[in-house]
Amino acid sequence: MSQIEPSKRFNLSRWALEHSALTRYLMVVLMVLGCAAYFQLGQDEDPPFTFRAMVVRTYWPGATAQQVAEQVTDRLERTLQEVPFADKIRSYSKPGESQIIFQIKDSSRAADVPGVWYAVRKKIGDMRGTLPSGIQGPFFNDDFGDVYGVIYALEADGFSEAERKVFADDVRQQLLRVPDVAKVELFGVQDEKVFIEVSAKRLAQLGLDFSAVLAQLGQQNAVESAGAVQTPQDVLQVRVGGQFQAVEELRAMPIRGPSGAQLRLGDIAEVRRGYVDPPSVKVRHQGQGVIAIGVSMGKGGDIIALGKALRVATARINATLPVGATLAQVQDQPVAVSDSVGEFIKVLIEAVVIVLAVSFVALGLHKGGRFGWHVDIRPGLVVGITIPLVLAVTFLAMWYWGIGLHKISLGSLIIALGLLVDDAIIAVEMMVRKMEEGYDKVRAATFAYEITAMPMLTGTLITAAGFLPIGLARSMTGEYTFAIFAVTVIALVLSWFVSVYFVPYLGTLLLKSRPHAAPASAVEGAPAGGHGDGPHEMFDTAFYNTFRRAVNWCVAHRWLTIGATVLIFALGIVGMGRVQQQFFPDSSRPMP
Structure with missing residues (x-):
């Protein structure tokens, strides 16, 4: 040819x-x-995606669950129903507290979600005047996308909870300066409170009204402006003094009795400094109470580079902490991501080697050579x-x-x-x-x-x-x-x-270029069309002949071939129904 x-x-x-x-x-x-x-390329364990849920929480101290449901939760739900892309609204009402989980449709675009959250805040802000007086909030939480891939435990044995918080705040400030760190959150911090415990029996003996005692406390500790003094050089703010600076000052506060006599607050009540009881969040590591410090990476960051930077930063921070306080790492997501990337590189190399081996044999195997075949x-x-x-x-x-x-x-x-x-x-x-x-x-x-x-x-x-x-x-x-x-x-x-x-x-x-064999017509000395030495097709191998016979049989028995194809397809559908359906396999990474 x-x-x-x-x-x-x-x-x-x-x-x-x-x-x-x-x-x-x-x-x-x-x-x-x-x-x-x-x-x-940024490296992380999971791809970034947008959570389409928000929690709206409102507090109404002293109200019953029925009052919260009727006067707070129900009104907030009706307002949330008007928000674009509203999908599911789940609410929980209990004495003194209302919690609403607001979800928008999955079909909403990720770029539209911040606008929806803004609409929620605006609509609820417009109707807040219709809620009962004395409520606290509503408070909004839509930061569900923050993943704390690196978590540290601040151990400070022998230090008070307040001293631990001071150490944790200092660590947080230093970690925020690390590149690619978006957020640093503290967990297990115990807030300090001043407790004033008054015996009802003692108040009755002295003829004091507890509400009057609270009113005097509020007046004494109020922060009020008393005006300003203007001088030719400056304007000086005048403030009312008397705010409490220590627990002893609070104990020494005078309380006016019904007969005009003055009593010290410490005489009628126990005044002490303590912590919120029971604690809202308590974190333990190795059996000891600690403060957990979670580090969240910024969008598009490199978690492996962040892990290296955090290791350098924590080594520097540990050197500045007092004796007895240490920063121990509990969760290390950069190591898991590094292992995942390393596994990909390993699989990639294996795949390249396999593809090359198959390509060398399939494309380069020819007859000839010392052993009858060569590659x-x-x-x-x-x-x-x-x-x-x-x-x-x-x-x-x-x-x-x-x-x-x-x-x-x-x-x-x-x-x-x-x-x-x-x-x-x-x-x-x-x-x-x-x-x-x-x-x-x-x-x-x-x-x-x-x-x-x-x-x-x-x-x-x-x-x-x-x-x-x-x-x-x-x-x-x-x-x-x-x-x-x-x-x-x-x-x-x-x-x-x-x-x-x-x-x-x-x-x-x-x-x-390999020398090509002459066509059969040229070998027999009878070139077809005068092209015995021209290019020709090389389709006279055992594999090709076997494959051609199989194709010819399928064409000759076309209905049988079509029926077998449909049957195999139907069996595949039936078999697919028996396969376990799971979006992702169970994680094999051990929990810290």
Whole structure:
């Protein structure tokens, strides 16, 4: 057969070969930029996503649960029903307290959530005047997205709770200066209170009214302005003195009795300094009471770099703490993320080695040589070069679109790794086949584009479309798993581009033209059409003949083949129903 004339349409592979200097430049630059982008990607355990829930809490001291439900909770619920994207409202009313959990629809965009929370605050602020007097709040909590990946325990044996709090506040201020730290929260802090315990029997004996005692306390400790004194140089503020500075001053406060006699507060009540009892939050580490310090990373940060910076900071902080106070690490998420990334690199290397081994054998195995068969490593080497090239460009695209390294994107890369080599293998195999048929390297490379470029692109887009439901899902789950769609599609489309642009160039550099066997007509001395020495197809192998017979049988028994296909599909659906459904497998990481 004669060599097919090149098509006059635009051929990207031919353009890449005609501009070989630009092709070499782009390949090197993309590889370097991709490697640099990999180290700039943010690393975290989970992808960022937006919580669509808010807690509205209101306090009404002295009110019963029924009063709270009717006069506070019910009014707040009616107001929340008017908020855009409102979905679920759950409320709990108990004596003195109302708690409402407000959830918006999963279909709401992440960018709209801050606006919804602003609308909640505004609407409730407008109707707050209709709530009973004496309520405290409402208070809003929508910071559910804060993940404290690093937690420390401040141990201070022999120090009081107040002294521990002073140490914890100082540690918090220093940790906030660490790069990528967004928030530092203290847990288990025991707030100090001054308790005044008055015996009702004692008050009755003295003829005192407890309300009058409280009123005198409030008047004495009030913070009031007494005006200002204006001088030619300045304006001096005048304030009423007498505020309590110590517990002893509070004990010595005079209380007027009903007969006009003055009593000391310490004579009728026990005044002492203490802590909130019972404590709202109590943290223990190794059996001892501690203050837990949680560190949250900023959005888009690198958790591994944050872990290194925190280790340096905590070493410096421990050196400044007094003897007996230490900062022990309880939770270390950077180590877990580092192990996850290391596991990906291990799997990636294993996959590359397996792909290279299969490519070397499948593409380079030929008859001949000392043992009857030999392996040409050049076709497999072309495929092996495309793997890091595609990954490098994928990392560059991930950096550009702000996709970090986490369990979803790393899993997507592993999924895509088995798919991104398909186009390169097809392109290389076509070049090798045409070179065996007698085509020169350039013609074989351009011929591969003409025959396989559009089918490869169609197959790539169809595979990418299989992940489209994840990308279009308007829900919290879709937002969490969006990287599966984004990373897989990016890797597959880039693998097609690399296969039609860089692979032909690499093939002309690395592939070796092998002498092709003459067609049967030439061997018999009767060339067909005068083209006995021209290029021809090499499809006379045992594997090809066996495969062709199988295809011919399926075509001849088409209804049986269709029936078997439908039956296998039905069995697959039935089997899928028996598979355990779980969004993520159970975590194997031990709890601290």
